[in-house]
Amino acid sequence: MSDKVAAVEGDTVSGLLAEIEDIGRDPQRGGYSRPVHSSAEHELREWFIAHAEKRGLEVEVDRNGAIWAWHAPDGSHDDAIVTGSHLDSVPGGGAFDGPLGVASALVAFDVLRRRGALGRRPLAIVVFPEEEGSRFGVACLGSRLMTGAIDPDRARALTDADGNTFAEIVARGGLDPAHLGPDPEALARMAVFVELHVEQGRGLIDLDRPVAVASSILGHGRWRVTIAGEGNHAGTTLMCDRRDPMVAAGRLVSRIRDLARGHSAARATVGRLVPTPGGTNVIASRVDLWVDVRHPDDTVTTVLVEQVRQAAILLAAEEGCDAVLVEESFSPTVDFDAGLRDVLVATLSDAPVLGTGAGHDAGVLKDSVPTAMLFVRNPSGVSHSPSEHVEVDDAEAGAVALADALSACGRPGRGC
Amino acid sequence: MSDKVAAVEGDTVSGLLAEIEDIGRDPQRGGYSRPVHSSAEHELREWFIAHAEKRGLEVEVDRNGAIWAWHAPDGSHDDAIVTGSHLDSVPGGGAFDGPLGVASALVAFDVLRRRGALGRRPLAIVVFPEEEGSRFGVACLGSRLMTGAIDPDRARALTDADGNTFAEIVARGGLDPAHLGPDPEALARMAVFVELHVEQGRGLIDLDRPVAVASSILGHGRWRVTIAGEGNHAGTTLMCDRRDPMVAAGRLVSRIRDLARGHSAARATVGRLVPTPGGTNVIASRVDLWVDVRHPDDTVTTVLVEQVRQAAILLAAEEGCDAVLVEESFSPTVDFDAGLRDVLVATLSDAPVLGTGAGHDAGVLKDSVPTAMLFVRNPSGVSHSPSEHVEVDDAEAGAVALADALSACGRPGRGC
Numbered sequence: 001m002s003d004k005v006a007a008v009e010g011d012t013v014s015g016l017l018a019e020i021e022d023i024g025r026d027p028q029r030g031g032y033s034r035p036v037h038s039s040a041e042h043e044l045r046e047w048f049i050a051h052a053e054k055r056g057l058e059v060e061v062d063r064n065g066a067i068w069a070w071h072a073p074d075g076s077h078d079d080a081i082v083t084g085s086h087l088d089s090v091p092g093g094g095a096f097d098g099p100l101g102v103a104s105a106l107v108a109f110d111v112l113r114r115r116g117a118l119g120r121r122p123l124a125i126v127v128f129p130e131e132e133g134s135r136f137g138v139a140c141l142g143s144r145l146m147t148g149a150i151d152p153d154r155a156r157a158l159t160d161a162d163g164n165t166f167a168e169i170v171a172r173g174g175l176d177p178a179h180l181g182p183d184p185e186a187l188a189r190m191a192v193f194v195e196l197h198v199e200q201g202r203g204l205i206d207l208d209r210p211v212a213v214a215s216s217i218l219g220h221g222r223w224r225v226t227i228a229g230e231g232n233h234a235g236t237t238l239m240c241d242r243r244d245p246m247v248a249a250g251r252l253v254s255r256i257r258d259l260a261r262g263h264s265a266a267r268a269t270v271g272r273l274v275p276t277p278g279g280t281n282v283i284a285s286r287v288d289l290w291v292d293v294r295h296p297d298d299t300v301t302t303v304l305v306e307q308v309r310q311a312a313i314l315l316a317a318e319e320g321c322d323a324v325l326v327e328e329s330f331s332p333t334v335d336f337d338a339g340l341r342d343v344l345v346a347t348l349s350d351a352p353v354l355g356t357g358a359g360h361d362a363g364v365l366k367d368s369v370p371t372a373m374l375f376v377r378n379p380s381g382v383s384h385s386p387s388e389h390v391e392v393d394d395a396e397a398g399a400v401a402l403a404d405a406l407s408a409c410g411r412p413g414r415g416c
Numbered sequence: 417m418s419d420k421v422a423a424v425e426g427d428t429v430s431g432l433l434a435e436i437e438d439i440g441r442d443p444q445r446g447g448y449s450r451p452v453h454s455s456a457e458h459e460l461r462e463w464f465i466a467h468a469e470k471r472g473l474e475v476e477v478d479r480n481g482a483i484w485a486w487h488a489p490d491g492s493h494d495d496a497i498v499t500g501s502h503l504d505s506v507p508g509g510g511a512f513d514g515p516l517g518v519a520s521a522l523v524a525f526d527v528l529r530r531r532g533a534l535g536r537r538p539l540a541i542v543v544f545p546e547e548e549g550s551r552f553g554v555a556c557l558g559s560r561l562m563t564g565a566i567d568p569d570r571a572r573a574l575t576d577a578d579g580n581t582f583a584e585i586v587a588r589g590g591l592d593p594a595h596l597g598p599d600p601e602a603l604a605r606m607a608v609f610v611e612l613h614v615e616q617g618r619g620l621i622d623l624d625r626p627v628a629v630a631s632s633i634l635g636h637g638r639w640r641v642t643i644a645g646e647g648n649h650a651g652t653t654l655m656c657d658r659r660d661p662m663v664a665a666g667r668l669v670s671r672i673r674d675l676a677r678g679h680s681a682a683r684a685t686v687g688r689l690v691p692t693p694g695g696t697n698v699i700a701s702r703v704d705l706w707v708d709v710r711h712p713d714d715t716v717t718t719v720l721v722e723q724v725r726q727a728a729i730l731l732a733a734e735e736g737c738d739a740v741l742v743e744e745s746f747s748p749t750v751d752f753d754a755g756l757r758d759v760l761v762a763t764l765s766d767a768p769v770l771g772t773g774a775g776h777d778a779g780v781l782k783d784s785v786p787t788a789m790l791f792v793r794n795p796s797g798v799s800h801s802p803s804e805h806v807e808v809d810d811a812e813a814g815a816v817a818l819a820d821a822l823s824a825c826g827r828p829g830r831g832c
Contacts, residue, residue, distance in 0.1 A: 026693075027579065028579055028692075029692050029693040029694075031693075033693075090693060090695040090697065090698050091693040091694055091695050091698075092647070092692065092693030092694075092695070092698075092701075093693070093695075093698075132695070132697065133696065133697070134695055134696075137696065139697065163443070163444055200649045200651070200652040201649070201652040201653070218651060220651055222696050222697075230798070230801075231508070231798070231800065231801035231802075231803070232798050232799060232800065232801055233616045233617070233773070233774055233798075233799035233800045233801075234683065234685035234687060234708040234710070234800070235616070235634060235636055235683060235708070235710045235772070235773030235774045235775065236616040236617035236772060236773040236774050236799055237617070237683070237773075237799075238683070239673065239676050239677050239682070239683060239684075244673070244685070246669055246685075246686050246687065246689070247669060247670055247673050249666070249669070250665070250666040250667065250668070250669030250670045250686075251666065251667075251669075251670045252666070253662055253663060253665070253666030253667075254663055254666045254667045254670075257655065257660070257663045260655050261655050266655070267650065267651060267653070267654070267655060268655075269650035269660070269662075269697070269698075269699055270662050270666075271650055271662065271691060271693075271694065271695055271696055271697065271698045271699055271700050272691060272694050272695060272696045272698075273662070273689060273691055275687060275688060275689055276444075276445050276508065277442075277445040277447075277449075277506065277507040277508030277509070277687075277800075277801075278445075278507055278508075278687065278688050279506040279507050279508070279509075279548070279550055279687055279688060279800060280549065280550075280553065280638050280687055280688045280706040280708055281506065281548065281549070281555065281638075281685070281687065281708050281774075281775075281800060282506050282507075282508075282509075282685075282687045282688075282800040282801070283685055283687055283800075284687050285508075285801060290696040292650040292651070292696055292697050294650070294651045356651070356652060357649070357651030357652040357653075358649055358651045358652050358697075359651065359697075382646070382647070382648050382649075383648060383649035383652055383653075384647065384648065384649045384650070384693075384695060384697060384698040384699075385646075385647035385648060385649075385693075385698070385701060386647075387647070
């Protein structure tokens with residue numbers, strides 16, 4: 001990778017992202033598919049490590065597969081200022097969701113060094129694995145393991161679409177799956193975690209500003225609905241003899257949308273649906289579909305998910321099928337650390353404060369560490385799509401804002 | 417493979433199928449997934465060739481990848497009696513759909529030889545590729561190429577789920593894709609084609625008989641509906657800002673069922689549906705779904721498909737999406753050759769005559785060659801599923817019936 005790593009002095013966020021613009025492209029979906037522990041994600045991890053080492057940072061991979069790049073001039077990792085994001089993507093995602101935060105962290109480090117503002121306090125850049133949950137179904141899996149928000153036995157048993165377990169895949173990546181799990185030492189050394197991320201909505205477009213400070217993350221979760229019917233031949237089975245789970249699933253997708261519309265500010269989405277066996281001339285024997293539900297009030301989320309469960313059972317029964325709904329993950333609504341947010345708002349004087357509907361590692365870490373987020377304007381307003389975008393000037397403004405934020409966090413008496 | 421090929425003299429249909437019972441098992445779907453030109457299907461082709469060679473049959477692979485095993489004592493292939501079926505399967509299919517016809521053909525050959533009934537007239541067993549259309553979307557692709565029912569340029573450009581073209585895949589399998597296409601010489605040497613197949617419905621269960629003669633194949637086809645909306649983030653996009661093609665697709669699946677119920681004897685199925693990009697936390701940008709439609713009256717099929725097209729456009733528009741419907745294949749209703757059918761009915765005196773809703777290579781060949789089919793009882797009544805089954809006694813009765821049928825076809829004055 002070293003030939004791709006440009007001179008440190010002149011690195012820009014856009015320049016760094018240009019180095020990885022060919023990695024993990026998805027010709028079928030468009031954009032990028034960079035699932036955790038795929039060859040593309042491994043290549044991105046090597047790219048990050050090469051950049052960290054060029055900067056003289058000390059690189060370590062923790063028990064859960066997060067990469068840490070340390071500026072620790074006195075050898076201590078305690079009371080560290082930490083920034084970073086992730087490198088994995090959703091299938092067919094954009095170039096910025098994750099990598100923008102990692103590239104901005106590298107450039108922010110460069111800015112602080114040029115300013116002579118690094119000081120003696122340890123600073124780390126961290127890259128979390130499986131933030132999107134695209135491969136194993138649980139978003140922010142790395143930070144959930146670190147904080148103990150997911151049981152390591154459950155994480156080890158998670159499977160990808162090919163039936164590989166998370167334990168098998170991390171072992172292939174060189175980690176010992178037996179060591180997955182809570183990492184209180186890693187958490188204890190973090191004084192603060194600030195994550196920069198491309199905005200996933202239109203807030204900064206409407207306000208005509210490049211960078212915002214985050215207020216909160218909408219509570220969100222994923223539930224899997226499995227509808228079981230009877231597989232059979234599409235040509236020889238009369239319509240009246242069928243127990244077709246696809247019909248029930250189709251009606252459920254539409255019903256879920258209607259149910260979500262019944263709760264102000266709720267979002268419910270079915271973006272993934274898998275009929276089994278999935279042949280054109282075969283009535284499916286089973287359909288699995290995943291429901292993503294989000295609402296600022298977690299009790300509303302609970303009510304909405306229960307409505308989805310009842311609808312699934314009812315619609316399945318009408319087709320002679322059975323339905324079960326299982327929670328795969330749930331993250332309550334997160335209000336970021338108020339003191340830290342106030343420091344950032346005071347430092348970045350023209351940055352508005354915005355909430356987000358998207359989950360992040362900073363949200364999962366929030367109960368263990370004071371966390372904050374910065375958002376950078378996305379002129380398309382579109383996310384989890386190849387259309388996601390960040391202008392060059394906004395990307396550089398984001399990195400400078402991140403440097404300012406980290407600097408403010410490091411100042412005595414600023415609450416970090 | 418030769419160690420798996422048991423002594424020729426004692427081969428039974430069940431014994432032959434037991435030799436391949438571990439090839440292409442699908443642990444996720446259950447049953448077997450043996451797509452054309454997969455390693456599993458190649459292993460099955462080698463197994464067949466080994467059995468043909470053990471019997472002293474002369475093996476050739478034609479320009480479209482069909483395997484022919486010839487008993488041609490005088491060196492001529494003209495005026496041949498031909499039987500056979502296919503070895504590829506639907507995803508998660510049963511053990512009998514295809515392989516039963518191939519194994520029965522080998523045993524029928526053994527029966528004729530033991531009877532001293534082979535004679536001088538050429539007899540061939542043929543294995544057609546991609547009968548199910550599970551990999552490249554067009555059923556009976558081998559026989560369609562042979563007869564010219566599909567343009568070879570279109571066939572070469574067909575893609576599988578991984579984006580491989582049919583041309584690339586047949587080249588990897590050792591065929592020259594430039595040679596794909598009509599094969600009038602192969603057709604001209606066939607005097608008759610008799611295909612034995614597991615029954616895909618309940619006709620023989622209800623009649624309590626082991627073997628039937630086919631009357632007709634229901635007209636059938638496949639249409640692909642593509643609904644395009646706007647991909648976006650499942651958390652940050654308000655319900656009112658969405659153009660979600662999954663909602664339109666879900667409503668369409670249910671509507672298609674209702675439309676099919678409006679035409680007596682019609683069947684319409686959506687067994688395959690693919691959201692793009694297919695992430696849990698992503699509103700799909702596009703959904704592709706495939707509609708399998710069948711009806712004895714081809715004009716009703718045309719009307720029903722047009723209703724599906726109109727429904728797709730309307731439901732998509734209601735979600736701010738666009739829909740297009742494209743025909744991928746269509747086979748009109750086939751009445752098998754009446755003279756040949758009468759010969760078989762006279763020969764197999766206790767065999768009822770049954771229609772079928774399933775497509776077969778014998779249906780595609782029907783306009784070029786007199787064709788007939790035999791069906792063997794399936795006690796589950798279920799097809800394209802691991803539940804498909806044939807009892808040992810019925811399988812052997814089927815092979816003997818096939819031998820009798822081939823023998824009758826070879827007799828002068830019997831219309832073959």
